[in-house]
Amino acid sequence: MVKFVSWNVNGLRACLKKGFLDSVTGLDADFVCLQETKMERGQAQVDLPGYHEFWNSAEKKGYSGTAVFARREPLAVSYGMDLDRHDHEGRLITLEYPEFYLVNCYTPNAQEGLARIDYRMEWEDDLRSYLMNLDQTKPVVYCGDLNVAHEEIDLKNPKTNRGNAGFSDQEREKMTRLLTSGFVDTFRMLYPETTGAYSWWSYRFHAREKNAGWRIDYFIVSQRLADRVRQAAIHPEIYGSDHCPVSLKLELP
Numbered sequence: 001m002v003k004f005v006s007w008n009v010n011g012l013r014a015c016l017k018k019g020f021l022d023s024v025t026g027l028d029a030d031f032v033c034l035q036e037t038k039m040e041r042g043q044a045q046v047d048l049p050g051y052h053e054f055w056n057s058a059e060k061k062g063y064s065g066t067a068v069f070a071r072r073e074p075l076a077v078s079y080g081m082d083l084d085r086h087d088h089e090g091r092l093i094t095l096e097y098p099e100f101y102l103v104n105c106y107t108p109n110a111q112e113g114l115a116r117i118d119y120r121m122e123w124e125d126d127l128r129s130y131l132m133n134l135d136q137t138k139p140v141v142y143c144g145d146l147n148v149a150h151e152e153i154d155l156k157n158p159k160t161n162r163g164n165a166g167f168s169d170q171e172r173e174k175m176t177r178l179l180t181s182g183f184v185d186t187f188r189m190l191y192p193e194t195t196g197a198y199s200w201w202s203y204r205f206h207a208r209e210k211n212a213g214w215r216i217d218y219f220i221v222s223q224r225l226a227d228r229v230r231q232a233a234i235h236p237e238i239y240g241s242d243h244c245p246v247s248l249k250l251e252l253p
Contacts (some may be wrong), residue, residue, distance in 0.1 A: 035106035
């Protein structure tokens with residue numbers, strides 16, 4: 001059994017002061033994928049013995065960024081999509097293993113008023129092509145803060161949020177296209193009717209206390225891995241960020 005965790009830590013240095021190491025140790029995962037690290041490797045002590053570390057930091061200081069902590073050494077590692085227009089913000093890390101690719105992603109936010117929606121659409125199309133290309137070689141485990149609530153069941157207030165960043169028709173349609181291109185949303189596959197299952201809450205209006213949240217953090221796998229999914233979970237009891245961790249257990253040969 002292989003366990004994966006994904007967590008948007010919204011600033012790893014801040015999260016380290018809020019119990020990050022205890023939380024990650026308690027989750028006991030083989031792979032820990034982080035988004036929005038907002039730091040470069042070495043700017044803080046991340047004491048996770050037994051893990052190999054891989055960092056992709058944004059060129060802009062204190063912004064975006066991803067990291068992967070892996071107990072198993074990969075065959076190869078790549079950073080970004082090898083497309084210059086996408087590879088300056090530290091948003092993507094891919095680890096190759098004999099049985100699968102692991103892709104850790106921090107999807108660009110469309111921003112207020114959908115100011116960045118055109119770029120977001122480019123990202124989605126290029127990322128889908130990237131994943132489909134990997135999938136031709138071996139199955140993919142794709143995770144991260146994907147910055148979209150796919151269906152109305154995936155957020156508390158769909159009516160009032162329709163058209164907003166993260167719940168625009170355009171972003172939702174891109175997720176649908178990905179999921180009809182040979183990929184599976186593991187949590188919804190196991191729990192198609194479960195409501196109130198969220199991974200992000202605004203810091204405003206006591207949203208987390210009221211569980212007025214959004215499910216925007218995912219584990220998505222190649223269709224041919226679907227029958228190997230043993231668990232897909234959300235961990236709202238873990239604090240330290242405005243997101244909580246999500247996890248996946250796969251039975252791999």
